[in-house]
Amino acid sequence: MTAPIRSAQGGAPAGVEHRNRGPAGQISGYNVGYLDENTKRMIRRALLKAVAIPGHQVPFGSREMPLPYGWGTGGIQVTAAVIGPGDTLKVIDQGADDTTNAVSIRRFFAKVAGVATTERTAAASIIQTRHRIPETPLREGQVLVYQVPMPEPLFRLEPRVAETKRMHALADYSLMHVKLYEDIARHGHIATSYNYPVMVGGRYLMSPSPIPSFDNPKMHRMPALQLFGAGREKRIYAVPPYTDVRSLDFEDHPFEPIRADAACALCGSRESYLDEVVTDDAGGRMFVCSDTDYCTTRQAGREAAE
Amino acid sequence: MTGTLTAGFGEPVLDAQRCFRAVLDAMSRPGRVQRLAGLSPPLAPPAPLGAAAAAVLLTLSDADTPVWLDAGAAAEAWLRFHAGAPIVAAPAEAAFLLASGPPPALRDLAQGTDEEPHRSATLILEVAALEEGDGWRLTGPGIEHAHWLRVTGLPEGFAAAWQGNRARFPCGIDLLLCAGDRLAALPRTTALEIG
Structure with a gap:
């Protein structure tokens, strides 16, 4: 056999070879996409299970990234596991392409993955977002990656993770309904303008990450794939294309985006x-x-x- | 077994990324057939391991994922070398299963639990052919109205077994169908009607 045999998964020899290639502008000394291949495989397995169980939070071994928690470490790890040379990346922070966080993350992937970047929603194949969904409707084949600070929608009502896990297992979301009811009793309307809880596929209660409730209707049956990464909380979840995403409400107090x-x-x-x-x-x-x-x-x- | 081992991915990082995107696309659009094209050079795993099934295993399995397969000693040696995945004899212990012949019963595989439904098996099934636009009518998350998929070479009673798997949601297994370099997925959420 003449072709050299290389172990696909060890990474070291093949990785070294990779480091010196790649498009101009890509830095050497890092694996493509910054993460090592073992980490990418672990994240990829979590992503596939997340897509198979829409709205369910899958734990993953979140890695230390070259920026602090709260700056999008979860979203970056998801993007790093998904992105490839054919992709064009857009990053927004509260809708803006030109804030520090968005510019840094775009530069980061241009450097470590050698990918093209854009500010145009329509031209992007992967859009990493902090707290907004673009106004331009997304299309099939695009991937929207959310940076999530707190993946657990019940966190403010029940701080014990073991308890919230059981609530998700039993689909017992009465606590959240009571919270919304108390809002109505006190304020006359549901006083939640962002991070408004949604039901995914009629089964899982999900935090939409703190997007404004104005954006919630865009998640419903979106043609693009939606992936969520929470770095500090070490959770990944997903909403496949054309999946029902309903904002929680009551018959006499229907959901109203603000x-x-x-x-x-x-x-x-x-x-x-x-x-x-x-x-x-x-x-x-x-x-x-x-x-x-x-x-x-x-x-x-x-x-x-x- | 001849004693020689064929190569794994020529470009481990890029090939794994390309394959993962194909699997992710397949999983998020159940019933759409993806082609694992553009690998350099194309994978030549030992028979009866197909190119797509082998690529999926190289992309997703490693020392953390017990694998069950029925493809023979050469395939086991190939996978053990390239992926470093432990090979298990009991289907219930495996995270990934590759069936080139009749698969184990779906209900005997790891199903996950109500609290942790993600701890379930992924079954990779080698079939004779995959064609879009005919055959089963698929509905569920990832599908706008309906996708049609014709799968040739499935075991008897598969549709009924899948019905049972779907009824266990959120527990249950996820299925990857592979034919040569073609690949389609049925996550546990997909409903299947015989058209």
């Missing part, structure tokens, strides 16, 4: 989710789209039309 009642000061949109920006110390403020790509695309379209 949106500031204003138009974007830059592009004039009345449909997109808005951030409130304080402009001076005399009470001046403006509302602008949280999704920078959506907003700049609309502004460019308006300029072209003029």
Whole structure:
């Protein structure tokens, strides 16, 4: 036999060979995608089980990453296990492509995986997000990776993990219904504007990561695959394409997504989710789209039309 | 067994990533057939191990995952060398099972528990052929309306066994169907009607 035999899983000799290749700009000294192959396999197995059981939290051996917990270590590990040379990565932080977190993560993957990056939602094959779903509807074949700080939706009601596990096993979500009912009793409406709990596939209660409740309806039967990574809490979960995602509500108090009642000061949109920006110390403020790509695309379209 | 061992992935990192994406796509769109093309060079595992099934095992199995397979001593040696996966004799102990002949009963495999349904087996089944657009009518998560999949070469009574597996949700096994370099998946959520 002439072809050299290499053990596929050891990593060392084959890995060394890899380190010196790759597109320009990719740094040497790291495996492609930063994580070692053993870690990637472990995350990949967790991801497949997560997709097979929509909304169920699968524990995984979260690794230390070159940035602190709370900066998206879970999302980064999921992206690292999924991403390949053919991918184009977009990273958003509260909808924005140009914040520190988004820019750093995009640069990180350009360096360690040599992938192309973009700010255009439509051009991306993988979108890693912190706390927003892009306004542009996602399509089949795209992957949306959420950075999740707290994967357990029942955490504020029941801090014991052993108990919440049992509640998920029994599909006993009465605590959450009582919490929503108490909101109505006290405030007259469900006073949850972000991290609004959802039922996935009619079975599992799931935290949508702290996206605004405005974005919740976008998760329902989304054509793209949704993956969730919580680095500190060491959990992975997923929503396959075209899966039912229902925000919890009551017949007489139906779910209502919350949106500031204003138009974007830059592009004039009345449909997109808005951030409130304080402009001076005399009470001046403006509302602008949280999704920078959506907003700049609309502004460019308006300029072209003029 | 001739005593020589054929190669594993030519590009371990990139090939594993490509295969994983194919499996992830298959799992998130049940019934869509994926092709494991573009491996350099193509895998040539010992018979009766098919290219897709072998690639899946190389991509997902390692020292942490007990594997059960019925493909003979050459295939076991190949997998042990390239993946380092422990080979087990009891189907119930395996995280991954590869059946090139009649598979063990689905209910005898690791099902997970109500609290930890993810601790369940993944069965890789070698079949004669996979064709989209005909045969079973599949519905469930990952499928917009319905996908159609024709699988040739399944054991008798598979549809009934799958019905039982689906009834155990959230416990139950997940299935990968492989034919040559083609691959499709049935996660435990997929409902199957004989069309």
